[in-house]
């Protein structure tokens with residue numbers, strides 16, 4: 001028995017994580033694309049309301065690794081982009097010449113439709129355009 005529902009012996013119970021992330025009990029405007037909603041420093045989101053990496057003893061072991069990589073990626077995407085130009089001089093060998101360039105990016109479709117299966121995301125795949133500053 002769980003919250004009034006009888007669960008027959010032997011049945012398997014699966015948690016529908018997408019619903020956890022669109023539950024109005026967890027978020028004020030759950031169908032709005034707002035990644036900041038998961039920032040505990042801003043919205044004090046309940047841990048149970050964020051299950052992208054699962055929870056408990058079997059929580060994703062790579063979750064901090066993945067978050068760190070995403071944070072680094074987003075930092076470089078939003079503040080600049082470094083590329084390494086490989087210059088080949090046939091007679092004298094290879095030179096590695098690195099430059100820092102700044103780019104600006106913006107959403108191609110800021111009002112894109114949202115998809116909700118299997119996860120909440122803009123339907124256009126978050127298409128962005130990048131222009132050199």
Ligand code: HEM
Pocket residue numbers: 051052053054055056057058059060061062063065066
């Ligand atoms: C955005 C990236 C990622 C997402 C959304 C994600 C999500 C998940 C989820 C939902 C689970 C199941 C947790 C549960 O059963 O409660 C899981 C398990 C797992 N993840 Fe990830 N993951 C990500 C990246 C990674 C990375 C980068 C690694 C390794 C470097 C990794 C390694 C694992 C492993 C080994 C498990 C199984 C843990 C266990 O069963 O004890 N994941 N992940």
